[in-house]
Amino acid sequence: MTPECSRVMDCLGETLPPDLAAHVARCQECQVVTGGFEFISGPSLAGPSLAPAALASAASSDDEDDEDTLPGQLDARRFALEALAKQPKARPWWHGLALLVGVHAATVGVGLVLLSRDFWVRNAAHSSLVVGVGVLILALLAAGTYVALSPQRRVVPWVAVLATSGALGLTVVLTGSGQQGKSFLAGLVGCMGTELAVTVVPLAVTLVLLSRSAFHPARALAAGLSAGAASLLVLHLHCPDGTASHLLWGHVVPWLGLGGIAVLLRSRLPTSSHAP
Amino acid sequence: MKPASAPVRTGDDSGRASVALESDEVLMARFCEGQAPAFDALFQRHSRQVRGYLTRLTGSASTAEDLVQLTFMSLVRARGRFLPGSRFKPWLYAIATNAARDFQRRGRRPEELTPEGELPTGIADESPGPRDVGLERAVRQALDALPESQRIPILLHRFEGMGFAEIADTLGLTESAVKVRAHRGYLRLRELLAALRTETLE
Structure with a gap:
């Protein structure tokens, strides 16, 4: 490939300068390449990108455009007008965030009220540890909810989500009181069941809100972990069993599993909007 | 989807001319405030280019048509997720790309599969002319x-x-x-x- 051929490659899709156009006229290889790319461009579909001024004039020449507009495109325009008629002003994205935070807060509150009999906090660990881990869980809950619903386009790294959740899980396990509660199996079943039951409502609301934007697995995972964090916090405060094995298999593993379930369910739900 | 019986007309000619001069971002802000002509102008400006992009991305003009609809419907539904101060075109193309990814993730349309239910080996040539x-x-x-x-x-x-x-x-x-x-x-x-x-x- 000659340097001129290389320059033609760099200019594919653009108007060629005269020297390169002359080269293409006598170079069989470049004719093959440019011919192929002209086809890929789709002469009736795209052509060169339009300048703003051309776009403005295109928008003003409405009659011509309407003749060429696809029937399906007209449907989209009609849909927009119907949507505007129903709700003229756009609802800010943070309304969904506020709703979900509210649901999480209500879930924690109701869960503690229903589970607690004599004591709100039955975790026998040192109070500073109980408060510290509780704050960490709350922080993850809030951050996960924000990451899940924020319209920021930056890709959420899997590693960050997994590392954060893994670190929190490890912290929960290592800061247990060590106090033995019921038998291992009975405690496991009780806490797993409680965790699943408490998470149902926040997870359902989370999935509904997630389906209003494009599917991103890492975001869905963050959302699921965030929803599960509400029940993790309830268990952290309520459960008197502080052995590492119980905390691992009864609290942390089900919580991580809820994150995976959220990803699975979200991937199968229809998406109402593909916006970031 | 069935075609509309007639093109949707919004606003008068003078209003249309004024929105045609506005930037995409200003139009999007107006659309978020409930002004339908702003959406119309955005649609006129970008629908063809988005259709071309989706055709190249999916390899099918008919699929691209469906995805253009999905893209602009997503834009309408999620207009509250457009952040003031951000650029419109990347946001629109992000929606289009996500729509195409979702389409590919969920599988192709039945009419695009072979009678055996398999993916076609080549992309049909939908362009006219001696090539x-x-x-x-x-x-x-x-x-x-x-x-x-x-x-x-x-x-x-x-x-x-x-x-x-x-x-x-x-x-x-x-x-x-x-x-x-x-x-x-x-x-x-x-x-x-x-x-x-x-x-x-x-």
């Missing part, structure tokens, strides 16, 4: 042979005229990451097209 169909198909397959991470930056750069910063905004990546992907894609494309040249000469 070297085999060559066109081969070149198109060369582009399709690129991984999505390299193909989308090339499509946006070469065919949509977007800068690397805009592409980074569209894909949620850093600008340097996009440049690396595009560079690798162009290198790979050259290899594929060189192989094509050899086949043609043979």
Whole structure:
């Protein structure tokens, strides 16, 4: 490939300068390449990108455009007008965030009220540890909810989500009181069941809100972990069993599993909007 | 979807002329405030380009038509997620890209499969005119042979005229990451097209 051929490659899709156009006229290889790319461009579909001024004039020449507009495109325009008629002003994205935070807060509150009999906090660990881990869980809950619903386009790294959740899980396990509660199996079943039951409502609301934007697995995972964090916090405060094995298999593993379930369910739900 | 009986008309000619001069971002802000002509102008400006992009991305004009509808319906539904101060075009193309990914993730339409329920081996030539169909198909397959991470930056750069910063905004990546992907894609494309040249000469 000659340097001129290389320059033609760099200019594919653009108007060629005269020297390169002359080269293409006598170079069989470049004719093959440019011919192929002209086809890929789709002469009736795209052509060169339009300048703003051309776009403005295109928008003003409405009659011509309407003749060429696809029937399906007209449907989209009609849909927009119907949507505007129903709700003229756009609802800010943070309304969904506020709703979900509210649901999480209500879930924690109701869960503690229903589970607690004599004591709100039955975790026998040192109070500073109980408060510290509780704050960490709350922080993850809030951050996960924000990451899940924020319209920021930056890709959420899997590693960050997994590392954060893994670190929190490890912290929960290592800061247990060590106090033995019921038998291992009975405690496991009780806490797993409680965790699943408490998470149902926040997870359902989370999935509904997630389906209003494009599917991103890492975001869905963050959302699921965030929803599960509400029940993790309830268990952290309520459960008197502080052995590492119980905390691992009864609290942390089900919580991580809820994150995976959220990803699975979200991937199968229809998406109402593909916006970031 | 069935076609509408008549084109949707919104606003008078003077209003249409004024919105035509506004930037995309101003129009989007107006649309978020409930002004329908602003959406109409955005649609007129971008629907063809988005359709072209989706055609190249999916390899099917009919699929692209459906996805254009989905893209603009998503825009309407999620207009509250457009952040003031951000650029409109990358946001729109991010929606289109997500719609295409969702389509590919969920599987193709039944009419695009072979009677045996398998994916077609080649993309049907939907363009009229005397062309070297085999060559066109081969070149198109060369582009399709690129991984999505390299193909989308090339499509946006070469065919949509977007800068690397805009592409980074569209894909949620850093600008340097996009440049690396595009560079690798162009290198790979050259290899594929060189192989094509050899086949043609043979």
